[in-house]
Amino acid sequence: MKSQRVKPSVPGLAVHGLLVLAATLAGCEPGERTEPVDDPGRVGTSAMFRLADEPMVSIGVTGGQEEQELFEVAGAARLADGSIVVYESGAFRLQKFGPDGEHVWSRGQPGEGPGDFANFAQLLVPCASEQTIMIYEIYNLRTTVFDGEGTLLRTFPLEFQGSSAYDITCAPGGRLVFSGWGHERPSEPGPYRTTADMAFADGSEVAILREGVPAEDRLATANSAGILTGSAPGIWSRKLRFAATDEGVWLGTGDDYEMEFVDWTGTTTRTMRWEGPELTVTQMRVDAYREAVSDSFARGLDFRARTNPGQVGSSDWQQRFERRWERDQEALPPAFPAYDRVVLGDDGVLWIEDFPRPGEPSEWFVLDEDGQRTRSLTVPPGITLLDIGADWVLVTYRDEMDVERVALYSLVEN
Numbered sequence: 001m002k003s004q005r006v007k008p009s010v011p012g013l014a015v016h017g018l019l020v021l022a023a024t025l026a027g028c029e030p031g032e033r034t035e036p037v038d039d040p041g042r043v044g045t046s047a048m049f050r051l052a053d054e055p056m057v058s059i060g061v062t063g064g065q066e067e068q069e070l071f072e073v074a075g076a077a078r079l080a081d082g083s084i085v086v087y088e089s090g091a092f093r094l095q096k097f098g099p100d101g102e103h104v105w106s107r108g109q110p111g112e113g114p115g116d117f118a119n120f121a122q123l124l125v126p127c128a129s130e131q132t133i134m135i136y137e138i139y140n141l142r143t144t145v146f147d148g149e150g151t152l153l154r155t156f157p158l159e160f161q162g163s164s165a166y167d168i169t170c171a172p173g174g175r176l177v178f179s180g181w182g183h184e185r186p187s188e189p190g191p192y193r194t195t196a197d198m199a200f201a202d203g204s205e206v207a208i209l210r211e212g213v214p215a216e217d218r219l220a221t222a223n224s225a226g227i228l229t230g231s232a233p234g235i236w237s238r239k240l241r242f243a244a245t246d247e248g249v250w251l252g253t254g255d256d257y258e259m260e261f262v263d264w265t266g267t268t269t270r271t272m273r274w275e276g277p278e279l280t281v282t283q284m285r286v287d288a289y290r291e292a293v294s295d296s297f298a299r300g301l302d303f304r305a306r307t308n309p310g311q312v313g314s315s316d317w318q319q320r321f322e323r324r325w326e327r328d329q330e331a332l333p334p335a336f337p338a339y340d341r342v343v344l345g346d347d348g349v350l351w352i353e354d355f356p357r358p359g360e361p362s363e364w365f366v367l368d369e370d371g372q373r374t375r376s377l378t379v380p381p382g383i384t385l386l387d388i389g390a391d392w393v394l395v396t397y398r399d400e401m402d403v404e405r406v407a408l409y410s411l412v413e414n
Helices: 283-307 317-329
Strands: 048-051 057-059 073-078 084-088 093-097 103-107 133-137 142-146 152-157 167-170 176-179 190-202 205-222 228-233 241-244 248-252 258-263 268-273 339-344 350-354 362-367 373-379 384-388 392-398 404-413
Touching: 057 084, 073 384, 073 392, 073 404, 084 404, 167 241, 176 205, 176 241, 190 248, 205 248, 241 339, 248 339, 283 317, 339 384, 350 384, 362 384, 373 392
Parallel strands: 048 373
Antiparallel strands: 048 404, 057 404, 073 084, 084 093, 093 103, 133 142, 142 152, 167 176, 176 190, 190 205, 205 228, 241 248, 248 258, 258 268, 339 350, 350 362, 362 373, 384 392, 392 404
């Protein structure tokens, strides 16, 4: 169950590698596919997986060792020796844990100096290895690089179109791929959609990959004086999604069940299409979302009551929920995005997440070159996938006591 992630090249050098297509890695024959009868929107699946009942490794405690108390995990990766690196944006630190989950080292503190971190930094998972671990810092406009021993190797500036990257990932060999913040600025309240440019970089040298890609549904709001106060992603918004290989980038907009593969010249060399569930937002889905939001308010009250007995009142949670719901329902779109996140697995396989409907588990899948699902993975609600290999998955979640955890599970075939 060891990770197979390869050593990234040093930023600034040419990146070479082999694009491993999902079709060659699926390990399944066409005759093995079966057709589920309970969901006509799904296509045949040859291998269906779930998380094992218990994790192989669990990191995260409350009231214990300080390094085990996780705070806003912003990326975690499993390395070739089985160790796990975790970046916590709330704690401004990068940590390494051994294959058994024991703490090895911690690096970082708030600040702007070498090895310091600022808000909204993230671990670049696909190129994490025992030799090179990269953290991208939005506020400091730079990438910080450590080795597997926690030694600071270098930092280099990285900005795009006068700002930080909006979304960023890396190819296994270390090349960075990112999008801009979007060109459109709203003139009135309401929903709108941005377009963004995409680029890649070896070190701080930036090259445009593609311009004007449909990017993100956003919602502009106004204050009591009618002045626009900024915008944020809308509920169930379409977003530009991409995953980088050493030969190019898989990218899609979520408008339909389609992704394209773009080489480093910006040329589309392959388009992958598949069938999926109906995208229309029904009243049943809206009701499920309303119930989920209401439950989240109630659970928050219950947790505060249990942790601060005698100090938390219950009179206002319903009013706060109604105010939230009044705002939310005005922004609900007529259709769901076709898919949510895309992740390049540790073994080179592209995993795609069906856009999660309210209250439903997360469904991830791998496609062959004909658009047929060859692997599927069900992840329970509330659990976020961070990294994945051929027979394991690394996730983060909050337990019943609201303790943040990172856990390694083996994959079990249903």
